[in-house]
Amino acid sequence: MVAVKAADADGALARLDPRVAVVLLYGPDTGLVAERARRVARAAVTDPEDPFQLVKLDGDGIAGDPGRLADEAGTVAMFGGRRSVWVRPTSKNLAPAVEAVLAIPGSDALVVVEAGDLAKTSPLRAVCEKAPRALAIPCYADEGRNLSQVVDDALREAGLAIDRDTRTLLVESLGGDRLATRSELDKLVLYCHGRGSVGAADLEAVLSDVSGLQASVVTDAAFAGAVRQADEALRRLRLEGTSASGILSPLLGHATTLLPLALDVAAGSPPASAVDGWRGLHFKRKPLVTRHLALWTPDLLRRLVARIQDTVLATRRSADLADALTERLVVDIARTAAQRAGR
Known part of the structure; x- marks a missing residue:
């Protein structure tokens, strides 16, 4: 049984056991779900641009044909190596399809499933939390230390300094959704490119439409x-x-x-x-x-x-x-x- 706590999510994904066959990413922050799914699915293969190594499937199609996911997971890569199957979100029940994948002994594929905010009683979540070869990882809106880390990493990568008060204002203006946060930080970095630092006036100019x-x-x-x-x-x-x-x-x-x-x-x-x-x-x-x-x-x-x-x-x-x-x-x-x- 592997139900990962939200605070341990990034660490669990970074140290992913090769025996894990299914990673379920779920929660209210759809942006964070998508970001983590993309990272995990691409990291599992040697060439994420190769459509034979990284297969993207629509969740609705899988729900209508549960056996298809197991077929993809059981397919051997044409030139060897591990394959990754990335399943996009759906409101339909994917539990039967995931159960079929977990029943395959020794599958070398990693199945990554995006989902919404699943209740504890959700069949899909229950299957993944009980299976020893699956991870169920919750994705909640960034807050506190996590959000601060996202901001610090983005500004450090861009070579931009920021004072404590401005950083506090920036953190307080973000966090509703990971993709939205990334988008706003990208705009801020582009706006401040070549200036070396970020000031309160820059937030006023760039983030004025964050909340509409x-x-x-x-x-x-x-x-x-x-x-x-x-x-x-x-x-x-x-x-x-x-x-x-x-x-x-x-x-x-x-x-x-x-x-x-x-x-x-x-x-x-x-x-x-x-x-x-x-x-x-x-x-x-x-x-x-x-x-x-x-x-x-x-x-x-x-x-x-x-x-x-x-x-x-x-x-x-x-x-x-x-x-x-x-x-x-x-x-x-x-x-x-x-x-x-x-x-």
């Missing part, structure tokens, strides 16, 4: 009860051509992210402390989100999530009313927050 800040102006104003500011920001976005979905999606995402934090606040945690648990929140938004948590209770947020979802559905059914429905929702959110604030 343009649309979040409407979100932040509405949830804070600033009715006029929310309405003005909404009108500016419309003039710039932002669709109703481009406004409703951030509203829904913000409400659903606030809900667990609001539950923490209801249990006695100060709003500022609860906000610290939001990885990937842009540093400029922290004071605003802290204020949101002081105004929105879990019950209010649950009702709001349902209201936003209803509005999204209504805009899809009546596209000609999308702008009016979106404006009504934004104003209602802002008025509710304003009443809570006593304005």
Whole structure:
């Protein structure tokens, strides 16, 4: 039985036992799942560009034909050496296909499976955690030491220095998803190329859109009860051509992210402390989100999530009313927050 702890994931992958036939990578951070799967699948073969050594399969196809994965795993490489079979994500059950691979004695192929956030009761996760020739590795959003290490490695490789305060701001602005973090760090490195160091102004210039800040102006104003500011920001976005979905999606995402934090606040945690648990929140938004948590209770947020979802559905059914429905929702959110604030 090999269920690896999240903190030990990178070490386990770096010291992968050659007897391991299946590596399952799962968790809510799909970017980290994909990054690790790519690294492991490519490292298992001598030439990752050779399609006979590294075989990429679609998870849906494997679920529909479970025997295919075992056939690929049992195939001998044309010119010798180990083969790697990389299975991309699917919502369908891959447990039967993986069980068939583990039943092959002495298979020289490594099967790498990407999956989503699997519950402990998931058949696929259960199979891999119980099998001695499989590894089940969780992938959670970078935080704390892990995120700091990702940042430090990227800047060191680029030859860029960074002071402690700026580094703290950078780390606090990242971490929601590994691929998103890599993308933002790549932009920062490119922006600062040839300069030797990274400053706070560079973060302001490059990371200003990490959390979709343009649309979040409407979100932040509405949830804070600033009715006029929310309405003005909404009108500016419309003039710039932002669709109703481009406004409703951030509203829904913000409400659903606030809900667990609001539950923490209801249990006695100060709003500022609860906000610290939001990885990937842009540093400029922290004071605003802290204020949101002081105004929105879990019950209010649950009702709001349902209201936003209803509005999204209504805009899809009546596209000609999308702008009016979106404006009504934004104003209602802002008025509710304003009443809570006593304005």
